[in-house]
Amino acid sequence: MFLGLDCSTQSFSALIIDAREGTIVYEASVNFEQDLPHYQTTSGFVNGDGPGEVFSNPLMWLEALDLLMGRLVDAGVDLSAVEAVSGSGQQHATVYLNEHFHSTLASLDSNQTLKEQLKPCFSRELSPIWMDSSTSEECREISEALGGDHVVCQKTGSIAIERFSGPQIRRFSKRNPDGWQNTSLIHLNSSFLASVLAGKSVSIDHGDGAGMNLMNLSSGDWDSDAVEATAPQLSDKLPALAPSATIAGKISSYFSEKYGLNPEADAVLWSGDNPCSLVGMGAASPGKMVISLGTSYTLFAAMDQPLTDPNGFGHVFGNPCGNFMSLICFSQGALALEKLRSQLDITWEQFSDAALSQKPSPIRTLLDEQFHNMKSRSDWMGETPDTIYVTGGASQNQGICQTIANTFKAKVQRMGTSASAALGAAMRAAHATGEFSLDQLEKKFTQPAPDSLISPAS
Numbered sequence: 001m002f003l004g005l006d007c008s009t010q011s012f013s014a015l016i017i018d019a020r021e022g023t024i025v026y027e028a029s030v031n032f033e034q035d036l037p038h039y040q041t042t043s044g045f046v047n048g049d050g051p052g053e054v055f056s057n058p059l060m061w062l063e064a065l066d067l068l069m070g071r072l073v074d075a076g077v078d079l080s081a082v083e084a085v086s087g088s089g090q091q092h093a094t095v096y097l098n099e100h101f102h103s104t105l106a107s108l109d110s111n112q113t114l115k116e117q118l119k120p121c122f123s124r125e126l127s128p129i130w131m132d133s134s135t136s137e138e139c140r141e142i143s144e145a146l147g148g149d150h151v152v153c154q155k156t157g158s159i160a161i162e163r164f165s166g167p168q169i170r171r172f173s174k175r176n177p178d179g180w181q182n183t184s185l186i187h188l189n190s191s192f193l194a195s196v197l198a199g200k201s202v203s204i205d206h207g208d209g210a211g212m213n214l215m216n217l218s219s220g221d222w223d224s225d226a227v228e229a230t231a232p233q234l235s236d237k238l239p240a241l242a243p244s245a246t247i248a249g250k251i252s253s254y255f256s257e258k259y260g261l262n263p264e265a266d267a268v269l270w271s272g273d274n275p276c277s278l279v280g281m282g283a284a285s286p287g288k289m290v291i292s293l294g295t296s297y298t299l300f301a302a303m304d305q306p307l308t309d310p311n312g313f314g315h316v317f318g319n320p321c322g323n324f325m326s327l328i329c330f331s332q333g334a335l336a337l338e339k340l341r342s343q344l345d346i347t348w349e350q351f352s353d354a355a356l357s358q359k360p361s362p363i364r365t366l367l368d369e370q371f372h373n374m375k376s377r378s379d380w381m382g383e384t385p386d387t388i389y390v391t392g393g394a395s396q397n398q399g400i401c402q403t404i405a406n407t408f409k410a411k412v413q414r415m416g417t418s419a420s421a422a423l424g425a426a427m428r429a430a431h432a433t434g435e436f437s438l439d440q441l442e443k444k445f446t447q448p449a450p451d452s453l454i455s456p457a458s
Helices: 058-074 101-106 114-121 136-146 149-156 165-175 177-181 189-198 224-230 253-259 273-280 334-344 348-356 362-377 398-408 420-432 438-445
Strands: 002-007 011-018 023-031 054-056 084-089 094-097 185-188 247-250 266-268 289-293 297-303 315-318 324-330 387-391 411-414
Touching: 002 058, 002 189, 002 273, 002 420, 011 058, 011 420, 023 058, 054 058, 058 114, 058 189, 058 253, 084 189, 084 273, 084 420, 094 165, 094 189, 101 114, 136 149, 136 165, 136 224, 149 224, 165 177, 165 185, 165 224, 185 189, 189 247, 189 266, 266 420, 273 289, 273 297, 273 315, 273 324, 273 420, 297 362, 324 362, 334 348, 334 362, 348 362, 348 398, 362 398, 387 398, 398 411, 420 438
Parallel strands: 002 084, 084 266, 289 387, 387 411
Antiparallel strands: 002 011, 011 023, 094 185, 247 266, 289 297, 297 324, 315 324
8 A cells, every 4th residue: 555645735645545455545634724723823824923934833833743643543444565655745835844853753752743743843933835926026036046947947947936946945035034043954845754753854846846946857856057056055055856656764763663654665855736636636647737726726747848837927847757847826716716705704605606607606607717827827828728637626516617618619627536646656655665656546546527528519
């Protein structure tokens, strides 16, 4: 069996697959707002004091991981049969750690919690996440230092973007010089949690590393010019970069002693949620377009070569299975739908009925605006798919899927599981062991849901 974990904006999920039988063995999830209310989050995040500031608490992620593993044990899942573990993390979120991180990871005590032991290891209490838009000034500074947006985009796959890790790092180094000096290591959400699972600091994978405005797409290494333009001494604070299929080592004894996880299980590098969803949707090879309908909406597809968006709206990330992927993120996704549904005081079933109706309504207006904008912003990708594959929580809504089909004039196919990021992480864990080809795993786990094909209205 293989375990895939997913630390998203709103929840921490686990999905276990039997790669030989082609079955999903078990799924579990911890909802940050509902299960950990003492962090006082809304949908897993908190707003900062300054305009555009949005944070999450890495201690919450750690507490959720312990809670999640405990739920697997309570459900009777035989974790001793797990052969490898990998994971998926919300992209761009940065974690700032001090000199105690390495030694603490190496000596985790299974009689204490992760939160208790790792709390002294942070040089910054909260992590800025992908929803943060407070770094416009830092984006301008980085772009000017490198010679303009075009240069930044050609080097790193994206223009300097407010939510990306590089501008966020620069803002922290400028506004909190003492905290910056106390920072020995900066991880992403994904590589931080991969380090916890491995019991040592591990590399950032190419898939998630490409979402930082710091990785050179051509070399797969840190771009020295971008690193220098971002913050002083940054090169000393970044982990190495490595291919996504890298096995970092065996699982930490903390998890084998506390939860019975196989001590010989491989700890595979984690990647970002969107790169993992690419795998979990069976779209790691060029030819498929995927729309993920989560807290944000993302549209992505695999690419052989890094074609960048001349208008700067789209991004190029690393494909966890090699080469590249194109992606466009729309931050006002399902949250905007939930806000409107709440204002109208209706159920999701009523929301879907209104979306399917030809009668004008605020729901129809919002959905039409969202997906017409998505289509126009994605023209640079050069993709004219016959079928679009959808995933994420909102993909279960018939009205939303019909709107996508009508807007793109393409068929829409819903996948068998909406947990594509966790599934992709589990598939990546199996693939990294060398026993299973990606093609084998896709045939077993990424088939569309029966009777889910939606055609555009004539």
